[in-house]
Amino acid sequence: ADDLVKAVDRIMRHADGARRLRVRANADTPEDAARARRFGAQGIGLCRTEHMFLGERRQLVEDLVLATTDEERQAALDALEPLQKADFIGIFRAMDGAPVTIRLIDPPLHEFLPDLVELSVKAATQEATEKDRRLLSAVKRLHEQNPMLGLRGVRLGLVIPGLFAMQVRAIAQAAKEVPGARPEIMIPLVATVQELESVREEAVKILAETGVDALIGTMIEVPRAALTAGQIAESAEFFSFGTNDLTQMTWGFSRDDVESSFFHRYLDLGIFGVSPFESIDRDGVGRLIEIAVAEGRAARPDLHLGICGEHGGDPDSVHFCHDVGLDYVSCSPFRIPVARLEAGRAALSESDSDTR
Ligand code: PEP
Numbered sequence: 001a002d003d004l005v006k007a008v009d010r011i012m013r014h015a016d017g018a019r020r021l022r023v024r025a026n027a028d029t030p031e032d033a034a035r036a037r038r039f040g041a042q043g044i045g046l047c048r049t050e051h052m053f054l055g056e057r058r059q060l061v062e063d064l065v066l067a068t069t070d071e072e073r074q075a076a077l078d079a080l081e082p083l084q085k086a087d088f089i090g091i092f093r094a095m096d097g098a099p100v101t102i103r104l105i106d107p108p109l110h111e112f113l114p115d116l117v118e119l120s121v122k123a124a125t126q127e128a129t130e131k132d133r134r135l136l137s138a139v140k141r142l143h144e145q146n147p148m149l150g151l152r153g154v155r156l157g158l159v160i161p162g163l164f165a166m167q168v169r170a171i172a173q174a175a176k177e178v179p180g181a182r183p184e185i186m187i188p189l190v191a192t193v194q195e196l197e198s199v200r201e202e203a204v205k206i207l208a209e210t211g212v213d214a215l216i217g218t219m220i221e222v223p224r225a226a227l228t229a230g231q232i233a234e235s236a237e238f239f240s241f242g243t244n245d246l247t248q249m250t251w252g253f254s255r256d257d258v259e260s261s262f263f264h265r266y267l268d269l270g271i272f273g274v275s276p277f278e279s280i281d282r283d284g285v286g287r288l289i290e291i292a293v294a295e296g297r298a299a300r301p302d303l304h305l306g307i308c309g310e311h312g313g314d315p316d317s318v319h320f321c322h323d324v325g326l327d328y329v330s331c332s333p334f335r336i337p338v339a340r341l342e343a344g345r346a347a348l349s350e351s352d353s354d355t356r
Pocket residue numbers: 046048106221241242243244245246308309310
């Protein structure tokens with residue numbers, strides 16, 4: 001068994017020595033971050049902050065949703081800020097000076113708001129409080145037919161004043177407390193440079209006030225963002241391809257319904273060899289990535305480029321990311337060894353064909 005461990009170590013070192021792609025992890029907790037480092041992650045490529053608003057903090061999210069005045073809204077945000085700061089301190093410590101890309105909140109609202117049916121039933125009972133009734137009308141107001149195409153990501157940040165600012169301040173304050181912390185701030189679901197610019201302006205101001213350095217960049221996960229990457233790169237120091245949403249929006253398939261009958265029928269008919277949610281479809285999402293890489297780099301030669309959709313841990317997709325010239329892939333901690341190996345293989349097969 002010892003020999004096997006040594007052999008695996010040797011192979012991993014060989015792959016690490018050859019690869020050009022860096023490998024980061026998708027992790028949202030200090031525990032995941034620590035696990036990711038054990039697997040060899042060179043940073044966090046995606047820290048999803050929406051998960052930090054669940055559990056006991058739901059109450060504060062409800063307060064935020066219910067706020068009808070600036071004061072009420074600010075009170076809810078003020079209560080959330082120290083909790084967020086503590087979240088980020090934990091992650092910065094676990095990553096010990098490696099870069100951490102923190103994505104500002106991107107909640108599909110249906111996963112965060114109280115369930116409309118449950119709330120309706122409750123609000124109709126004798127015990128219903130005034131708050132229950134107010135919550136019901138707020139939730140009705142926010143109800144969407146297509147939440148995944150609705151009030152998410154940057155859209156939410158622009159609709160709720162102070163929400164993104166609270167997160168940026170928490171990131172900056174946390175970074176100040178952890179020596180060597182390297183935060184990167186990522187804006188989700190951007191479709192146009194104007195959205196990005198309005199968030200960036202506010203974030204730059206907060207960083208300057210706190211004296212903290214952080215890259216500011218964007219997810220590229222809406223086809224329009226990929227097609228206007230040249231403009232978007234003017235306001236972004238990095239791009240991270242969100243291929244989960246990009247696949248959904250490019251194909252027009254709901255990512256939540258891949259178990260549906262038509263999807264299986266398509267697989268049976270061989271309309272796609274493997275699911276496009278598993279492996280990057282070269283002709284669709286792959287083309288959009290190529291366009292965005294070319295336009296982005298033309299506009300900003302030092303643009304950092306990565307991927308943080310599930311595809312970042314799929315060997316075939318990792319190979320594609322190498323070929324298209326990304327700087328890093330980011331995947332779940334358990335897929336890191338595979339990503340390291342495949343990144344090494346991609347680099348080695350390239351040098352093989354160079355010398356042939
Ligand atoms: C993506 O869309 O690929 C992504 C990484 O973000 P999320 O899965 O959180 O939407």
